[in-house]
Amino acid sequence: MKIAILPGDGIGPEIVEQAVQVLNALGETFEMEAAPVGGAGYEVSGHPLPDATLKLAKEADAILFGSVGDWKYDSLERALRPEQAILGLRKHLNLFANFRPAILYPELAEASTLKPEIVSGLDLLIIRELTGDVYFGQPRGVRECPDGPFKGQREGFDTMRYAEGEVRRIAHVAFQAAQKRDKRLTSVDKANVLETSQFWKDIMIDVHKEYPDVALDHMYIDNAAMQLVRAPKKFDVVVTGNLFGDILSDAAASLTGSIGMLPSASLDSNNKGLYEPSHGSAPDIAGKGVANPLATILSAAMMLRFSLGKPEQADRVETAVKKVLAQGLRTPDIYVAGTTKVGTSEMGAAVVRALA
Amino acid sequence: MKIAILPGDGIGPEIVEQAVQVLNALGETFEMEAAPVGGAGYEVSGHPLPDATLKLAKEADAILFGSVGDWKYDSLERALRPEQAILGLRKHLNLFANFRPAILYPELAEASTLKPEIVSGLDLLIIRELTGDVYFGQPRGVRECPDGPFKGQREGFDTMRYAEGEVRRIAHVAFQAAQKRDKRLTSVDKANVLETSQFWKDIMIDVHKEYPDVALDHMYIDNAAMQLVRAPKKFDVVVTGNLFGDILSDAAASLTGSIGMLPSASLDSNNKGLYEPSHGSAPDIAGKGVANPLATILSAAMMLRFSLGKPEQADRVETAVKKVLAQGLRTPDIYVAGTTKVGTSEMGAAVVRALA
Ligand SMILES: CC(C)[C@H](C(=O)O)[C@@H](O)C(=O)O
Numbered sequence: 200m201k202i203a204i205l206p207g208d209g210i211g212p213e214i215v216e217q218a219v220q221v222l223n224a225l226g227e228t229f230e231m232e233a234a235p236v237g238g239a240g241y242e243v244s245g246h247p248l249p250d251a252t253l254k255l256a257k258e259a260d261a262i263l264f265g266s267v268g269d270w271k272y273d274s275l276e277r278a279l280r281p282e283q284a285i286l287g288l289r290k291h292l293n294l295f296a297n298f299r300p301a302i303l304y305p306e307l308a309e310a311s312t313l314k315p316e317i318v319s320g321l322d323l324l325i326i327r328e329l330t331g332d333v334y335f336g337q338p339r340g341v342r343e344c345p346d347g348p349f350k351g352q353r354e355g356f357d358t359m360r361y362a363e364g365e366v367r368r369i370a371h372v373a374f375q376a377a378q379k380r381d382k383r384l385t386s387v388d389k390a391n392v393l394e395t396s397q398f399w400k401d402i403m404i405d406v407h408k409e410y411p412d413v414a415l416d417h418m419y420i421d422n423a424a425m426q427l428v429r430a431p432k433k434f435d436v437v438v439t440g441n442l443f444g445d446i447l448s449d450a451a452a453s454l455t456g457s458i459g460m461l462p463s464a465s466l467d468s469n470n471k472g473l474y475e476p477s478h479g480s481a482p483d484i485a486g487k488g489v490a491n492p493l494a495t496i497l498s499a500a501m502m503l504r505f506s507l508g509k510p511e512q513a514d515r516v517e518t519a520v521k522k523v524l525a526q527g528l529r530t531p532d533i534y535v536a537g538t539t540k541v542g543t544s545e546m547g548a549a550v551v552r553a554l555a
Numbered sequence: 556m557k558i559a560i561l562p563g564d565g566i567g568p569e570i571v572e573q574a575v576q577v578l579n580a581l582g583e584t585f586e587m588e589a590a591p592v593g594g595a596g597y598e599v600s601g602h603p604l605p606d607a608t609l610k611l612a613k614e615a616d617a618i619l620f621g622s623v624g625d626w627k628y629d630s631l632e633r634a635l636r637p638e639q640a641i642l643g644l645r646k647h648l649n650l651f652a653n654f655r656p657a658i659l660y661p662e663l664a665e666a667s668t669l670k671p672e673i674v675s676g677l678d679l680l681i682i683r684e685l686t687g688d689v690y691f692g693q694p695r696g697v698r699e700c701p702d703g704p705f706k707g708q709r710e711g712f713d714t715m716r717y718a719e720g721e722v723r724r725i726a727h728v729a730f731q732a733a734q735k736r737d738k739r740l741t742s743v744d745k746a747n748v749l750e751t752s753q754f755w756k757d758i759m760i761d762v763h764k765e766y767p768d769v770a771l772d773h774m775y776i777d778n779a780a781m782q783l784v785r786a787p788k789k790f791d792v793v794v795t796g797n798l799f800g801d802i803l804s805d806a807a808a809s810l811t812g813s814i815g816m817l818p819s820a821s822l823d824s825n826n827k828g829l830y831e832p833s834h835g836s837a838p839d840i841a842g843k844g845v846a847n848p849l850a851t852i853l854s855a856a857m858m859l860r861f862s863l864g865k866p867e868q869a870d871r872v873e874t875a876v877k878k879v880l881a882q883g884l885r886t887p888d889i890y891v892a893g894t895t896k897v898g899t900s901e902m903g904a905a906v907v908r909a910l911a
C-alpha cells in the first residue's frame with residue numbers, strides 16, 4: 200500500500216507530520232512518499248502541482264493532503280496559485296465524490312456559536328460532486344459581451360454544466376451512503392432558476408428508483424443555507440453539486456464551531472482517494488506549533504477505511520481521538536476554561552499514546 | 556404617487572392587506588392599484604406575470620409585492636411557475652439593486668438559534684445584484700455534451716456572466732450604502748475559481764478608488780457562509796452577485812431567527828423599486844390569519860423612504876413596529892412564553908394604532 204504524502208503550505212506540514220506518526224504507530228507497513236504541492240510546489244518547480252507530484256499521486260493508493268495557500272502567492276496569476284494544485288489533483292485523478300461529515304463532538308459542544316439544543320448530537324454528511332459544475336465548465340474567461348444592454352462591453356463568464364453520467368455516479372454514491380446511515384437523502388439545487396439544477400434534480404429522481412429504501416427530498420440552496428442554521432439536525436445525508444457543496448459544507452462545518460476537527464475524503468470510482476482536513480492552511484499560525492492536527496488525523500482514519508481497506512484501524516484512530524478529547528486535551532482553537540491547552544505535537548503524541 | 560399592489564399567492568394577500576392599511580393610515584394620498592401575480596396571475600391569464608400586471612408595474616412609482624408560489628404549481632413547466640413572475644419583474648423593470656437588511660430586534664433575540672452574545676445587536680445589510688449572473692445568462696438549457704469524458708451524453712448547462720457596467724453600477728450602490736453606515740464593505744466572490752468572480756473583484760477594486768472613505772475587503776463565498784455563522788457582527792455591508800446573494804441573504808436572515816420580520820427593496824437606477832418581505836408564500840399557513848405582516852409593513856416603510864420620498868413617514872412606520880414589539884405583541888412565528896399571541900390582522904391594527 201503506497202500513500203502519497205502532500206503536506207503543502209501554511210500549517211500543512213505540521214499537521215500532516217502528526218497524522219503520519221499516528222499511521223506509523225498502527226503496526227502496519229505502509230510505503231509513504233512525500234512531495235511538494237501548492238506554494239511549496241511552486242517554489243521548487245514554478246507550478247503548484249509539479250509533474251513529479253502528480254505522478255506520485257497517480258501511482259499511490261491514497262493521498263494524505265495537508266493544505267495549500269499563503270497570502271504571498273496572491274499576486275500570482277490564477278493558474279499558478281496554490282489552490283490550482285488541489286483543483287488539478289481532483290480533476291486529474293477523477294476524485295468526483297467528496298465526503299464532508301459535520302459532526303459535533305459532545306466534548307466540544309460549547310465551541311459552537313449555536314445554542315446547545317440546536318446542535319448537540321449533530322451528525323450530518325455532505326456529499327459534494329467535485330469534478331464538474333461551473334468549477335471546470337468550458338468556455339470561460341473574459342470576452343466582449345455578445346448581446347443585451349451591455350453589448351460590446353467586457354464581461355467575465357463561466358459555464359455551469361453537468362452531464363448525465365456525472366450526476367448519475369454521484370447520485371449512486373449518495374444513495375449508498377444514505378443506506379448506511381439514517382436512509383434520508385436531501386438533494387440541494389436551484390431548480391427554480393437553473394437548467395443545470397433541473398437536469399440534476401430529474402436524474403436524482405430517476406436514480407432514486409433503484410434505492411426505494413432511501414427517502415429523497417429536494418431543497419433549494421437558499422433554503423438549505425437557512426435550514427442549516429435553523430434546524431441542522433433535520434439533515435442526514437446531503438448531496439449537491441460542486442459550487443453549492445463548497446458553500447454548504449463550509450456552512451455546515453462552521454455550525455460545529457470546531458472546523459479544526461473535521462476531516463474530508465475525495466474519492467474516485469475505485470475508492471482511491473485524497474484525504475484532507477476541511478480547514479485551510481492558516482498561514483497566520485503556521486510554524487507556531489499550535490495548529491490542531493485532529494482533522495488531519497481523522498482524515499487519515501477515513502483513508503484507512505475507504506482506500507486502504509483497514510476499517511478496524513480506522514476505528515482505532517477515531518477512538519483514540521475521542522479518548523484525548525475525553526482526557527481534556529485541547530489545541531488553542533478548541534480550548535475552553537477547565538481543559539488542558541496543548542500544542543500540535545503534544546496533541547499528536549497523545550493520540551499515538553491513546554492508540555495503545 | 557402610484558403604488559402597484561401585487562399580493563400574489565399563499566399568505567401574500569393577507570400580509571399585503573395589513574401593509575396597505577398602514578399606508579392608508581399615514582394621512583397621505585397614494586393612488587393604489589392591485590393586480591394578480593404568480594399563481595394568481597396564472598389562474599386568470601395563463602401566465603404568472605400577466606401583461607396587464609407588468610404594464611401596471613411599469614407605470615407605477617413603486618410596487619408593493621407579497622409573495623408567490625404554491626405546491627400546486629410544482630408540476631407546471633418552469634416558464635409558467637409562480638417564481639417566474641418575480642424574476643420577470645426584476646428583469647423587465649431593471650431592478651438590479653436588492654437591499655436585504657438582516658437586523659436582530661432586541662425584543663426577539665431569543666428567537667435566534669445562535670447564542671445571544673453572537674447575534675445581539677446584529678445589523679448587517681446585504682446588497683445583492685439582481686438582474687445578472689447565472690440567473691439570466693444565455694445560452695442555457697439541455698444539450699449534447701460537446702467534449703470531455705461525457706461527450707455525446709445529455710447535459711444541463713447555464714451561463715454565468717457579468718458585464719463591466721453591471722458590476723460598476725452595483726458597486727456604486729454598495730459603496731454609497733456603506734458611506735451611510737459604518738463605512739465597511741465586504742465584496743463576496745469565488746475569484747479563486749471563477750472568471751466571473753475575478754472580473755467582479757477587479758472592478759470592485761477599481762470603483763473603490765472613488766470611495767476612499769470606505770474600507771473594502773474581499774471574501775470567498777464559502778468563507779463568508781462560515782463567517783456569517785461564526786461572527787456575523789463583523790459585517791457591515793456585503794455586496795455580491797445574484798446567485799451568491801440569494802444564498803447569503805437567506806443565511807443572514809436565518810441568523811435572526813425571525814425572517815417574518817425582514818423586509819427587502821429591489822431598486823432600479825432611478826430609485827423606482829419593488830418592495831417585498833424576505834420570506835416566502837408559506838402556503839401551509841395561508842388563509843389562517845396567523846402570518847406575520849411585519850416584514851411587509853417594514854417593506855412598505857422602505858418604499859416610503861427609497862421610492863416615495865417620504866423618509867419621515869418611513870420612520871413613523873418603523874417606530875410603530877418597534878412599539879408593538881415592545882408592547883409584547885407577537886404572531887405565532889415569533890411567539891415566546893410571556894408575550895401576547897396575536898393574528899395577522901390584529902398585528903396590522905396594532906401597528907396602525909401605534910402610528911398615532
Ligand atoms: C481552495 C478552493 C479552490 C477549494 C474549493 O473551492 O473547492 C476549497 O474551498 C475547498 O472547498 O476545498
Ligand SMILES: CC(C)[C@H](C(=O)O)[C@@H](O)C(=O)O
Pocket residue numbers: 391392421638641642801
Ligand atoms: C423565488 C426565487 C426565484 C428567488 C430567487 O432565487 O431570487 C427567491 O429565492 C428570492 O431570493 O427572491
